[in-house]
Amino acid sequence: MQTILPAQAQVIIIGGGIIGCSAAYHLTQLGWTDVLLLERQQLTSGTTWHAAGLVPQLRATHNMTVLAKYTGELYRRLETETGQSTGFRQNGSLIVATTEARLTELKRSASMGRYFGIDVETLSPAEAGKLWPLLNTRDVVGGIYVPTDGQANPADTTQALAKGARMRGARIVEQVEVTAIHTRCGRVTGVSTTRGDVQAEYVVNCAGMWAHAVGRMCGVHVPLHAAEHFYIVTDEMAGISLELPTLRDPDGYTYYKPESGRLLVGAFEPVAKPWGMQGIPDDFCFGQLPEDWEHFEPVMEKALHRLPSLEHTGIQLFFNGPESFTPDDRYLLGEAPNLKNFFVAAGFNSVGIQSAGGAGMVLAEWIVNGLPPHGHL
Ligand SMILES: Cc1cc2nc3c(=O)[nH]c(=O)nc-3n(C[C@H](O)[C@H](O)[C@H](O)COP(=O)(O)OP(=O)(O)OC[C@H]3O[C@@H](n4cnc5c(N)ncnc54)[C@H](O)[C@@H]3O)c2cc1C
Structure with missing residues (x-):
């Protein structure tokens, strides 16, 4: 009815x-x-x-950081308040830098986060490797760890x-x-x-x-304009558990979200692929876009470098879905x-x-x- x-x-x-x-x-x-x-x-x-479903808190501006921090706090209590599960887990997040410029940016972002009451630790490459044992730290110059970051089921x-x-x-x-x-x-x-x-x-x-x-x-x-946005989910992978923090490698354009035994590897590739130039179809509903390995390959190479054990792991899912982006x-x-x-x-x-x-x-x-x-x- x-x-x-x-x-x-x-x-x-x-x-x-x-x-x-x-x-x-x-x-x-x-x-x-x-x-x-x-x-x-x-x-x-x-x-x-x-x-x-990554729910980190450090963003590029004060406003966006404060609003992301509030979001994490809300998701923490939402399930108790409504009785509807959210899948929210506070497993923390690790961001690594491979250049001094990136490390400076991360440290600035850490200072801003601390100003707003977000606990942020600055890590050496060895400490980052201890937190994420599969991580190749050879070219990592440092990182930051945010224990109160999390992930949720969107x-x-x-x-x-x-x-x-x-x-x-x-x-x-x-x-x-x-x-x-x-x-x-x-x-x-x-x-x-x-x-x-x-x-x-x-x-x-x-x-x-x-x-x-x-x-x-x-x-x-x-x-705003839509662009194709990609991630893969691996088969079961030794060493991946829900206890690991999410991992981001901005210099390698990649992020990693542990699922139960599997790993989601997502990308913010440097040259995006616009979608829907003639308008977004009205009937696009739970829709997916075609795989594009050629586009994803440079990112996958970066991922293989950062987590060498990916080389011996199969891929369960290649996902491509649209998201909207703004000029700034x-x-x-x-x-x-x-x-x-x-x-x-x-x-x-x-x-x-x-x-x-x-x-x-x-x-x-x-x-x-x-x-x-x-x-x-
Ligand atoms: C691959 C991928 C990974 C992502 N990962 C993350 C992540 O880890 N963390 C994160 O924070 N974000 C992530 N995002 C981004 C996040 O998914 C989006 O920013 C968010 O879902 C946008 O929500 P929305 O409500 O604005 O849009 P939508 O979810 O698209 O909702 C808009 C709704 O409007 C409806 N609508 C449109 N026109 C009309 C109309 N005329 N009348 C009535 N209804 C209408 C549509 O049917 C639609 O349901 C990811 C996105 C992608 C694509």
Whole structure:
């Protein structure tokens, strides 16, 4: 049976990925319960379902670090609060540097983290090797270790945020597409959907890589572009256990997430592969893109150098899924400058899981109080 939509809601959220669900969670936490989240397909079916699930805290800017730290704290308590498992584990993270310049950058990031109360240890190459015994440390000049970093199951965490929002009164409706956004005198007034019109005081664009197209419905430019994003998952591998911290090697463009006995090896390759130049298909749902070994090979070589035992390990899965990226690597968060009460939270540059808690919290406070929380302007 189809849910009948209300004629009006105080806030309409477009998109049921982790960002939209976090916005609903935090709005209801602040007491705004007349929240309607509309998802065209199913919750998590866009980008969220296939994320690797790393939840580190150190980011390039103060704001992003504070919001990532809050996200980790939220995920730690979310399962107890909602009864929905999140898969969150605080197994720490290790980042290694192979150049002095990178080490300086890591040390700066460590200082910033400590300023915000994040425990960060600076490590010698030998100490890094002790923490990750399979690591080739021959060219490593140092590293940092963040014991409170973690990893989560992105789909389960999204369901937990949605459950928390529903428990406080939010309505979350799947299989409803927003087809138009209505405005009057420079202010948003509601939406049209495949199940009729709904008036609203506020509309929030959390449509992930579709956020550009959704913004165009009301003349709001959302500058992001999708790119193919890759990881592999190995067969069972000796020496890999859930007790290991996640590992990042930015000079080698790779990150590593231990799964039970297997290893996820992901990439931030230096030359990205754009996707969806003619627009993102409306029916892309739990979708995957074709394998591209030629593109992944240079990264795989770096991974084989960093973890030589990968050479003797089979590959269980090659995953390629799209994610949206912005020109300056910062996500887009806040009220549209040219349309009152229309907010955007999109373009998460592959840090949407680790940023969702903080982004949802800031967005909710911004909507409720008319200003972002102190320090996030
Ligand atoms: C391979 C890969 C690995 C990743 N690993 C990590 C990681 O380890 N850590 C991390 O922090 N991040 C990671 N990410 C990034 C993370 O997955 C994303 O940043 C995050 O999921 C974005 O969430 P979202 O809610 O903005 O978008 P989405 O999950 O795409 O949600 C947007 C939703 O909007 C809906 N929608 C669109 N248009 C409409 C409409 N008109 N009406 C109604 N609904 C609409 C869509 O159906 C979709 O469900 C990874 C991404 C990829 C691709």
